[in-house]
Amino acid sequence: MSKIRRKNRIIAVGGGKGGVGKSVLSIALGLSLSNRGHKVILIDLDLGAANLHTYLGIMGHTPSLADFVLRRVSELQDIVISTDVENLFLISGAEFVPGMANPAHWMKLKIIRHIRGLDADFVIIDLGAGVHFNILDFFGIADRGIVITAPEPGAVMNAYGFIKASFYRRVQQVFRKHPVVGRIIEEESKKGEKQSRLTLEWLKETIKTVSPEMISLLHEIEEDFKPALVINRVPQGQTHILVKNLISLCREKLGIEIEHTGNLPDVKEMPSYLLNIPKLLTINAGKPYFEAVNKVLDRLLKPDMEITRPIHKRRTFFSDEEIEDIIAFIDSLDESIFKDTSRDILKLRMFFKPERVISFLEDRGITHELFYC
Ligand SMILES: Nc1ncnc2c1ncn2[C@@H]1O[C@H](COP(=O)(O)OP(=O)(O)O)[C@@H](O)[C@H]1O
């Protein structure tokens, strides 16, 4: 397991609602990145309603995720197929097998591990609708998550529901190993929507009472969680009132900043190209849409994802077993190392920002073979 090494950058496209344009955007992102010379793998994780293969004009029987889920192949890499576009590859979700729409927990973890190990510069995950844990977890592994919505009340509320659910899922995962906070979150989330008191305010108050030193970790999660918002079928430069409301709702209720990364125009010819979206994106009719996607991508890549930057020899991805090993290592260290911080925070941060933990330890002259490639 530990032989799987992180090579790629992951972009996930989600959004809560079906039909808002996730799959078309995924393909456009893939086309744009592959045009720039990157090797890109699109992965259709709309399990149960997969259609990327159709949009790419791939009709005959091909290897697909079902082969991996049914263990006909042992590596996800083995089911990568080529498309008509150079550098653009697909992991198809075409063949549907019972149970695939909601893979078991261990299978989900296995898929995630293999996605991280895929041989590509970029992996683009096209997600299904809804806020099922599996969808949130696939969204959660991305280096950049995009939430796409139409500027309509129902779709915007769904987008908010998706952002909120992903944020809570992140909080839950980071704290799940904390003996007090983890248990409190688990108990609250089991109560169901009506009885549960689990809001961010409630959680902050609770953490302040039971484990005040953990508040800074919660703030870190808030700061780090920055999904990019894309509005579909709206002219560029326009900010719809519903979008403004969505951004302020996220700021006020969740304490998180959503970045409005761009709008994509309506393409009236699109229905005629549903068997060849890349073609549409290369002709005049699709040009304004594709240019808008290119701009979205430029903004997404700017901060920290430039693949041309040499990747540091320090590792940024660890398997769960390796995290446990490093936590045991942290437990074995002398208390004096943690005088400016808390050993417990450092341990939980391993599930969230392992690279920060490693810099902290390196700054104090502490290294471990697992830290490096
Ligand atoms: N910018 C757009 N202009 C016109 N039609 C669009 C646009 N984006 C998506 N569509 C149409 O909306 C439908 C759903 O898009 P799709 O990407 O499959 O949504 P999702 O993956 O979110 O379910 C498609 O039939 C597509 O033709």
Ligand SMILES: [Mg+2]
């Ligand atoms: Mg779709």
